[in-house]
Amino acid sequence: MSPLTRGELAAMLAALMLTLGVPREVTAYRRCKADGARCNTNQSCCSGICTAHVCGTPTTTNTSTTTSSTTTTSTTGSTTTTTLRFVDNGDGTVTDNQTGLQWEQKVAGSSCLHCVNDGYIWSSSGTAPDGTAFTSFLATLNGGATGVGNCTSGDGSTQTGGFNNHCDWRLPTIAELQTILDTSQGQCGAGSGACIDPTFGPTGASRYWSSTTSASNPFNAWFVSFFGGFASSDIKTDNFFVRAVRGGS
Numbered sequence: 001m002s003p004l005t006r007g008e009l010a011a012m013l014a015a016l017m018l019t020l021g022v023p024r025e026v027t028a029y030r031r032c033k034a035d036g037a038r039c040n041t042n043q044s045c046c047s048g049i050c051t052a053h054v055c056g057t058p059t060t061t062n063t064s065t066t067t068s069s070t071t072t073t074s075t076t077g078s079t080t081t082t083t084l085r086f087v088d089n090g091d092g093t094v095t096d097n098q099t100g101l102q103w104e105q106k107v108a109g110s111s112c113l114h115c116v117n118d119g120y121i122w123s124s125s126g127t128a129p130d131g132t133a134f135t136s137f138l139a140t141l142n143g144g145a146t147g148v149g150n151c152t153s154g155d156g157s158t159q160t161g162g163f164n165n166h167c168d169w170r171l172p173t174i175a176e177l178q179t180i181l182d183t184s185q186g187q188c189g190a191g192s193g194a195c196i197d198p199t200f201g202p203t204g205a206s207r208y209w210s211s212t213t214s215a216s217n218p219f220n221a222w223f224v225s226f227f228g229g230f231a232s233s234d235i236k237t238d239n240f241f242v243r244a245v246r247g248g249s
Helices: 006-020 024-028 132-141 175-179
Strands: 038-041 044-047 086-088 095-096 102-104 205-215 220-225 230-235
Touching: 175 205, 175 220, 175 230
Parallel strands: none
Antiparallel strands: 038 044, 086 095, 095 102, 205 220, 220 230
8 A cells, every 4th residue: 555645644634523523624724743732823833722723822831849958057066175274172272273283272361371461481590491481381281280180291191181181281382383373364563453363262462482492592582473463582581471382293
């Protein structure tokens, strides 16, 4: 059988339409073969739907898919443990977590072992550590005859009974004393505040003895002025404040 011609196909289509009851005029309009989405009107193709011999406006349905991106910010809570440098132990002492030293905490008043206003001399003889800072203050602190305990060990390594159950309280070296000199505290340079952390309790306006003898003059010992914010040396027979320490080397 030979292939049908275009005219034969059109005739067959017209006959089929007539059989189905479709008006014949519709047969004059056929879809374009390009993509099947257009219709033929007046022998030309146009976009849209062919209705009543007129090419209508194409209807475009845009399907927009919106992807909602939910960003979950996971904040990893980094636990930061802040360790205070100076810790009030609640027993009349302060621990310096930077140096490991344990310091005596002063109290307000006069005429008591820890009173801030009591002064002591470094040496009675002029050079030796035989002044009241050693024979009265430290002896009592370490459980002497009138002390707070019953210490008998010279280095305090095996005996307890002194202040806070320790027998190794001493005057700090000038290097140790300067570790608690903090010029950021208060207005010490102007004489209206103490250059020391307030955890240490009240601080006297006078100078504080260290155990360090001046290398250039054996009659002098080093001191720290917490209100002046400086360190220097002076004659050992002067009457200055003291603050005991223990630990370290």
